Amino acid sequence: MSKLTCKKCILDSDIPGITINEESGLCQFCENYTPMSSEEKKKYLGIIEDLLKERSGKGEYDVIFALSGGKDSSYGLYKLKKEYPFLNILAVQFDNAFISDTAVANAKKMCEIVGCDYFKLTMEEKLLCDTFRKAAESTNAYSKFARYRASDICNTCISIIKQKLVEQAIIHKAPFIVFAFTSGQAPNPIIDLQVNFIKWSRDIFEKQLQNIGVDDKDESFLLKNEIIKSINKDTTPIMLHPMCLWDYNEDKIVETLIDLGWMPPKINDSNSTNCLLNAFACQNHINKYDIHPYAFDIAGLVRSGDMTREEGLEKLHKELSEPLIEMAAKKLEMDLE
Amino acid sequence: MEEIKEDIMAYLQNKSFMDSGTQLNDDDSLTMKGIIDSIGLIEFIDFICEKYSIEIPEELLTPENFDSISGIVNVIQKLTK
Numbered sequence: 362m363s364k365l366t367c368k369k370c371i372l373d374s375d376i377p378g379i380t381i382n383e384e385s386g387l388c389q390f391c392e393n394y395t396p397m398s399s400e401e402k403k404k405y406l407g408i409i410e411d412l413l414k415e416r417s418g419k420g421e422y423d424v425i426f427a428l429s430g431g432k433d434s435s436y437g438l439y440k441l442k443k444e445y446p447f448l449n450i451l452a453v454q455f456d457n458a459f460i461s462d463t464a465v466a467n468a469k470k471m472c473e474i475v476g477c478d479y480f481k482l483t484m485e486e487k488l489l490c491d492t493f494r495k496a497a498e499s500t501n502a503y504s505k506f507a508r509y510r511a512s513d514i515c516n517t518c519i520s521i522i523k524q525k526l527v528e529q530a531i532i533h534k535a536p537f538i539v540f541a542f543t544s545g546q547a548p549n550p551i552i553d554l555q556v557n558f559i560k561w562s563r564d565i566f567e568k569q570l571q572n573i574g575v576d577d578k579d580e581s582f583l584l585k586n587e588i589i590k591s592i593n594k595d596t597t598p599i600m601l602h603p604m605c606l607w608d609y610n611e612d613k614i615v616e617t618l619i620d621l622g623w624m625p626p627k628i629n630d631s632n633s634t635n636c637l638l639n640a641f642a643c644q645n646h647i648n649k650y651d652i653h654p655y656a657f658d659i660a661g662l663v664r665s666g667d668m669t670r671e672e673g674l675e676k677l678h679k680e681l682s683e684p685l686i687e688m689a690a691k692k693l694e695m696d697l698e
Numbered sequence: 699m700e701e702i703k704e705d706i707m708a709y710l711q712n713k714s715f716m717d718s719g720t721q722l723n724d725d726d727s728l729t730m731k732g733i734i735d736s737i738g739l740i741e742f743i744d745f746i747c748e749k750y751s752i753e754i755p756e757e758l759l760t761p762e763n764f765d766s767i768s769g770i771v772n773v774i775q776k777l778t779k
Contacts, residue, residue, distance in 0.1 A: 506737075
């Protein structure tokens with residue numbers, strides 16, 4: 362049967378697991394999609410504001426913010442501080458051994474602009490490269506659900522970030538962790554992390570690391586068990602994703618950032634403005650599963666109206682950068698056919 | 699019980715790309731079988747709360763209760779009584 366593309370988003374019948382209803386012309390996600398209304402968004406923003414006001418000012422920081430230095434997180438930090446100027450924020454940038462110099466400069470610049478503390482979370486480069494290589498070489502280490510959300514390399518990287526940000530929040534007694542995920546990446550705006558869930562997520566990630574052949578005995582990537590024990594049950598952190606409630610327009614975001622002094626990336630990657638490993642990770646994922654790891658994310662943005670279908674299709678079909686792929690493959694000591 | 703189970707299976711098939719042919723026993727671990735992960739669980743738990751109008755207390759949020767079809771069905775039955 363010839364390829365059918367969803368009439369509403371960009372998912373097509375060639376993607377394993379995607380079915381297009383021939384009658385409606387829609388994929389199963391668009392068929393079951395109920396958009397969040399502006400009233401609902403307003404309601405969630407009200408809840409977030411109340412929570413921030415109520416719980417801030419009690420710990421060393423109010424918010425641990427995941428800052429990559431890319432456009433979304435840079436804008437997210439700026440907007441968060443603009444909307445809630447009373448917040449005392451620690452922005453954490455994870456140096457995954459592949460972040461660009463521009464991303465580091467941008468992250469520091471954004472912290473200066475908004476007046477928040479900056480912390481670069483570093484790890485041994487060899488350990489990171491070994492882990493990413495094992496993620497690239499593995500198949501089926503992550504759930505099917507995860508495979509559609511991101512590449513195996515990105516799933517490993519983002520899981521490390523999540524584990525370590527929760528750890529930072531516990532250490533600094535910060536009541537909030539904020540990620541600048543878009544509506545396509547994280548549809549839930551408020552996640553109340555409970556101790557049992559934190560422990561369970563840690564154990565799931567430990568098993569996923571074992572699946573790719575990594576035994577993290579030193580808890581370099583995992584949330585340290587000793588730190589979990591120190592959690593006060595009444596003050597477990599809440600994870601917030603406000604970007605999925607704010608208006609999202611890529612061009613306007615970049616425009617705003619450039620006006621602020623943020624430097625556009627010099628890397629030629631349509632899906633990342635900060636990570637030099639991303640193109641390799643995408644190619645590796647496509648080779649293994651025949652799935653573009655950004656397809657679902659882009660489809661979510663198109664479905665919610667934050668991106669036009671034409672823009673989405675163009676982004677999805679843009680060729681991956683060969684020089685970036687080669688550079689990352691060399692650093693990981695891998696061949697990529 | 700069967701209705702709850704059908705709802706859950708339909709959700710997993712729609713949201714987690716579990717193939718319709720996947721053999722899943724009631725006691726199989728959803729995370730170990732690679733069907734869902736921690737991020738998926740958040741959405742899944744949200745779906746359960748909304749669908750059955752329940753709130754899940756912290757002490758029930760454990761793998762014993764949420765990592766298998768039988769555990770989930772038991773919790774929903776307990777909380778909707």
